[in-house]
Amino acid sequence: MSNYSKQTNWGQFIPLVTVFFFWGFVAASNDILIPVFQKAFKLSQTESMLVQICFYVAYTVGSLIYMVVSKGLKQDLINKIGYKNGLILGLLISAAGTLLFYPAANMASFPLMISGLFIVGLGFSLQQIVANPLAIEVGPTETGSQRLTMAGGINNLGTTIGPLIVSFAIFGSATAANTEASIESVKVPYLMLGVAFVLVAIMLKFSSLPAITPTIIEDTDDVVPGDHKTSAFQYPQLVMGMIAIFVYVGVEVSTASNLPAYMEKSLGFETKDVAPYISLYWASLMIGRWTGAVEAFDLSAGFKKILRFLAPYLAFGVFLLVNAIAKHDLSPFYVYGAVIIVMIICDIMSQGNPARMLLIFSIAGMTALLIGMFTSGMVSVYAFTSVGLFCSTLWPCIFALAINGLGKHTNQGSGLLIMMIMGGGFVSIIQGYVADLTTIHMSYMVGVICFAYLAFYAVRVTGILKSQGIDLDKISKGSGH
Numbered sequence: 216m217s218n219y220s221k222q223t224n225w226g227q228f229i230p231l232v233t234v235f236f237f238w239g240f241v242a243a244s245n246d247i248l249i250p251v252f253q254k255a256f257k258l259s260q261t262e263s264m265l266v267q268i269c270f271y272v273a274y275t276v277g278s279l280i281y282m283v284v285s286k287g288l289k290q291d292l293i294n295k296i297g298y299k300n301g302l303i304l305g306l307l308i309s310a311a312g313t314l315l316f317y318p319a320a321n322m323a324s325f326p327l328m329i330s331g332l333f334i335v336g337l338g339f340s341l342q343q344i345v346a347n348p349l350a351i352e353v354g355p356t357e358t359g360s361q362r363l364t365m366a367g368g369i370n371n372l373g374t375t376i377g378p379l380i381v382s383f384a385i386f387g388s389a390t391a392a393n394t395e396a397s398i399e400s401v402k403v404p405y406l407m408l409g410v411a412f413v414l415v416a417i418m419l420k421f422s423s424l425p426a427i428t429p430t431i432i433e434d435t436d437d438v439v440p441g442d443h444k445t446s447a448f449q450y451p452q453l454v455m456g457m458i459a460i461f462v463y464v465g466v467e468v469s470t471a472s473n474l475p476a477y478m479e480k481s482l483g484f485e486t487k488d489v490a491p492y493i494s495l496y497w498a499s500l501m502i503g504r505w506t507g508a509v510e511a512f513d514l515s516a517g518f519k520k521i522l523r524f525l526a527p528y529l530a531f532g533v534f535l536l537v538n539a540i541a542k543h544d545l546s547p548f549y550v551y552g553a554v555i556i557v558m559i560i561c562d563i564m565s566q567g568n569p570a571r572m573l574l575i576f577s578i579a580g581m582t583a584l585l586i587g588m589f590t591s592g593m594v595s596v597y598a599f600t601s602v603g604l605f606c607s608t609l610w611p612c613i614f615a616l617a618i619n620g621l622g623k624h625t626n627q628g629s630g631l632l633i634m635m636i637m638g639g640g641f642v643s644i645i646q647g648y649v650a651d652l653t654t655i656h657m658s659y660m661v662g663v664i665c666f667a668y669l670a671f672y673a674v675r676v677t678g679i680l681k682s683q684g685i686d687l688d689k690i691s692k693g694s695g696h
Contacts, residue, residue, distance in 0.1 A: 227353045227422070227423055227424045228350065228353045228354065228362065230415075230418055230419055230422045230424060231302075231346060231349055231350060231353065231366075231419075231424060232346075232350070232365075232366045232369045233415050233418075234302065234305075234306065234342045234346050234415070235346065235366045235367070235369045235370040235373070236369050236370065236372060236373040237309070237339075237342075237373060237408075237411075237412070237415075238339055238342070238343075238370055238373065239369075239370040239371055239372065239373030239374035239375075239377065239497070240373035240374070240376070240377035240380075240408075241270075241332075241335060241339070241373075241377065241408070242270070242374060242377075242468075242639075243373070243374035243375070243377040243378050243471070243493065243494075243497045244377040244378055244380075244381040245266050245267060245270055245332070245472070246378060246471050246472055246474070246475060246493045247378050247381045247382050247385070247475075247489075247490060247493065248266055248381070248401065249263045249264070249266050249267075249472055249475060249476075250263075250475040250476060250479065250486045250489070251385065251398075251401065251486065252266060252325060252328065252398075253476070254486070255323070255397070255398050256323075256325045258325070259647075259651050260473070260476055260647040260648075260650045260651050260655065261644060261647040261648045261650075261651050262647075263476075263647065264469075264472065264640075264643045264644035264646075264647035265325075265329055265644070266329055266332065266472075267468055267469075267472055267639055267640045267643040267644065268640035268641065268643070268644050269329040269330070269332050269333040269336070269640070270329075270332045270333065270335070270336045270639075270640065271336065271464070271468065271636055271637050271638070271639035271640035271641075271643075272333075272336075272637045272640050272641075273332075273333045273334070273335070273336025273337045273339070273340060274336055274339065274340045274343070274633070274634070274636040274637060275340075275634045275635075275636070275637040276333075276337065276340075277336065277337040277338075277339070277340025277341060278340055278344070278630065278633060278634045279634075280337075281340070281341065281344060282630075293344060293345060298345050298349050299349075299419065299420075299424055301341060301344070301345040302341075302342060302345045302346060302349070302419060303416045303419055303420060304341060305338045305339065305340075305341035305342035305345060306338060306342065306412045306413070306415055306416040306419075307338070307412070307413070307416055308334065308337055308338030308341065309334070309335045309337075309338030309339060309342070309409075309412050310338070310409040310410075310412035310413050310416070311334055311338075311409075312331045312332065312333070312334030312335035312336075312337070312338060312409075313331060313335060313405045313406060313408050313409030313412070314331075314406070314409060315327055315328075315330055315331030315334065316328065316331050316401060316402045316405040316406060317402050317406060319331060319398075319402070320398050320399050320401055320402035321399075321402075323398050328398075328401075331405070338412075343633060344633075346366070349424075350362050350366050353424075367504045367610075368501055368504040368505045368530075370504075371497060371498070371500045371501030371504055371505075371607075372501060372533065374494075374497030374498070374500065374501070375494050375497050375498040375501055375533065375534055375537060376494070376537050377494075377497075378490045378493040378494045378497070379490055379491070379494050379537060379538065379541045379543075380404070381404050381490075382487060382490035383541060384400070384403060384404035384407075385400045385401060385404065385487075386400075386486070386487035444624065446624065446627070447621055447624040447627040447628040447631060450620065450621055450624070450628070451679050452616060452617055452619065452620065452676050452679050452680060453617050453618065453621060453628045453631070453632075455617075455672055455675060455676065456613055456614075456616060456617025456618075456632065456672070456676070457617070457631055457632060457635050458635075458668065458672075459613045459617065459668065459669055459672045460610075460613055460614070460617070460632050460635040460636070460638065461635040461637070461638030461641075461642075462638060462642065462664075462665035462668050462669060463606070463609045463610065463613055463638070463665070463669060464610075464635070464636050464637075464638040464639040464642075465638035465639055465641060465642025465643065465645075465665055466580070466602070466606065466642060466661075466662040466665035466666060467500075467602075467603075467606040467609075467639070468638075468639035468640075468642065468643055469639075469642045469643040469645075469646045469661065469662060470496070470584075470599060470602045470603075470606075470659070470662055471493060471496045471497065471603075472643045472646075472647075473643070473646055473647065473650060473655055473658060473659070474489070474492065474493065474496065474596075474599055474600075475489045475493065476650070476655050477599070477655040477656060478492065478596065480655060481591075481654075481655065481656060482592065482596070491538050491541075491543045491548070492596060492600060494534065494537070494538065495534060495548060495551065495600050495603075496599075496600045496602070496603045497603060498530065498531070498533070498534035498603070499600060499601065499602075499603025499604040499606075499607065500603045500604075500606060500607045501530045501533070501534075501607075502527045502530040502531055502534075502555060502558070502603075502604060502607065503527070503558060503562075503603075503604055503605075503606075503607020503608055504607050504608075505526045505527065505529065505530040506523055506526045506527050506530075506559075506562065523559075523562075524559065527555050527558065527559060528552070528555065531551070531552060531555060534548075535548065547593065550597070551597060551600075551601075554597060554601050554604065555604065557579065557601075557604070558579075558601075558604040558605065558607075561575050561576055561579050561605070562608075569611070569612040569615050569616055570612070570616060570673050570674075570676060570677045570680075571673075572608055572612050573609060573612040573613065573616070573669060573670075573672070573673040574670055574673035574674065576605045576606075576607075576608055576609060576612075577605070577609070577666045577667075577669040577670040577673060578666075578670055579604075579605045580602050580605035580606060580662075580666045580669075581663050581666035581667060581670070583598050583599070583601045583602050583605060584598070584599070584602060584659050584660075584662045584663050584666065585663060586598040587599040587602075587659060588656060588657060588659050588660065588663075595656075599659070602662070609669065612673075613632075613669075613672070614629075614632060616672075616673075616676045616680065617632055617676075618632070619680060619685055620680060620683045620685055642661065642662075642665065645661055646658045646659070646661040646662070649661055
């Protein structure tokens, strides 16, 4: 890709990352829709997870459609229409999906509701394809991954406030007496979201963001001399990495998706009172990713070290601020500041090595789930929400390890990894099914199995890459999805 700017163009970067915000806003808001739909349509826990299936499988379907269209054109679709126009098209597709919420609410149709979410997800898949390379393009290449990490932090800002805004739109303020939601109340916030999609598309159209159509010249050499592979599937680090992305996104999404039902059925929470805890879960990912964004700024090494300790608590402060504005009681959340220290210690122990970080954070995530399963009350809630802290760095670690050493097959490998985002839907429905067979509390064993595989992958991929002569300490991590 051409690098037309020696400095990050913040005037172009800021409007671009609004789409990252939208991805997080909608993904986390689904966790509020699940209990609402479950009550309104009398769904089992398994059936309610169709919300996540439709949304996350849309990423895979969208990627496949993109590949088919590009093949039909005999040219990459985005290279043909330009990255800026591709981003606008993705926003308009998502806006079209929100329009289905109006007739779906009027007809009280669950299939139509999740069809709307599916179309929103299709638009997001195109936006994902476009926005990540554009975030790299608006500044120097050497800090591209840090800008992507920063964009991931903006994504998690959306995940933090999304549940609060949607909950407020459906139930009213935290002090309101309303504890039940009709399907009619769902359509307004999503129609407003559709309007926001269109407004951002218009803003991007008239922004200074260039309609870049970069020419990507693939490395034609294999990384290992004499190792001439014909497909990315011939690299074990990628094939195992695809499973790792699948289970990582799965445990990240399913942990939050099943939390409302656990808090309502096991702890007696009202649906409207769950939103701050869903917000805390997604804020936990923001806490971890804001720390990684420090490198994107031109600061002294000493100040960056200080920020690595301050950034997690600044992100936690954002969570407290938005909940204070929403008039939620903050007293249950102050103790979480101590849990953040565990994440900081894990980060220090990893020493920047992605395989070591993947192993340490996976073990920590597994431990958090087991504590949640074998305790009760608020201790279990904090344990389950802390999974977000330990998921925060896993995407860039897995991505970096999986595509390393692929040479000319790197782009193919990257596309295959993006498609595995569908794990968010499938693992959620598996956990929902296990919850119906046992209890929601015990269903979190599904997440423990996911983390166990991630720890196994961290150990296995270390040996694979070392056998290829790759220094793991020199692998640069990417960004959150």
